[in-house]
Amino acid sequence: MNIGIIVHSKTGTTLKFSEIIAARCRKKGHTVDLVRLKTDRPVDSGSVRQKKNFSLxxxxxxxxxxxxxxxxxxxAISASPIIxxxxxxxxxxSGKKMLPFxxxxxxxxxxxxRQAIKLMSNTAAGKGAIVLPGKIVPKLFHxxxxxxxxxxxxxxxIL
Ligand SMILES: Cc1cc2nc3c(=O)[nH]c(=O)nc-3n(C[C@H](O)[C@H](O)[C@H](O)COP(=O)(O)O)c2cc1C
Structure with a gap:
């Protein structure tokens, strides 16, 4: 299977998670591209509830x-505005599998x-994607x- 891992990561944690996912998928024989999203200006904070002030x-x-x-x-208790x-x-x-993490x-x-996974899932479903159950990794005390x-x-x- 041809897999695209698309990630926003400000400080590297989610990028690290992406790299681990990519390695596991490659081990199963999948072809994987990993793309880290970039914006036209630094975005250090923000919320999906605010108006977007950047472009990909x-x-x-x-x-x-x-x-x-x-x-x-x-x-801000939800998904990153960039993803x-x-x-x-x-x-x-549309018609492709999409798994949020x-x-x-x-x-x-x-x-x-949970709020972030829900918003990412609903956004992808609105584009016709087949949404798979998302994954959440909390850091503090874990x-x-x-x-x-x-x-x-x-x-x-599950892919
Ligand atoms: C602007 C901003 C808002 C954040 N809001 C939350 C939050 O609402 N809940 C939470 O658990 N962590 C929050 N965090 C922490 C990040 O989700 C966490 O450190 C994450 O692992 C960072 O991923 P990254 O290194 O890929 O950027 C926030 C971090 C930033 C910079």
Whole structure:
């Protein structure tokens, strides 16, 4: 399967998670591209509830992928506005599998993780994607590296 992992990561945590997912998927024989989203200006904070004040400069064409894994940090108790911009601007995810994943600072998934996965899932579903169950990795009080490994294995198994 041809897989595109598209990620927003400000400080590198979600990028690390993406790299672990990519490695697991490649081990299963899949072809994987990993693309880190870039914006036309630095975006250090923000919320999906605010008006967008940036543009994506490398919104990848996903038409060649069978599955798209979209990841980002939790921001302001929801999804990162940058990964939402990617999903909203996509013209080519209809009929494809889409699996959302997030990392978060707070320890409990109700502190933004679940809200982020829900918004990412609904946005992709609105574009006609076949949405798979998302993955949340919280950091505080967790061995989050181990959680990433476990989630990556589960992702590779359900694709
Ligand atoms: C602007 C901003 C808002 C954040 N809001 C939340 C939040 O609402 N809930 C949470 O658990 N973590 C929040 N965090 C923490 C990040 O989700 C967490 O550190 C994440 O792992 C960072 O991923 P990254 O290194 O890929 O950027 C926030 C971080 C930033 C910079």
């Amino acid at each position: 400069v490398n919104n990848p064409d996903c038409s060649g992928y069978d599955a798209i894994l979209a990841g980002g940090p939790v921001w 939402i911009a990617f999903l909203e601007e996509q013209q080519s995810i 997030v990392t978060m600072g707070f320890p409990f998934t109700f502190m933004g993780g 061995n989050y590296r181990a959680l990433m490994e476990k989630a990556a294995e589960e992702i590779a198994n």
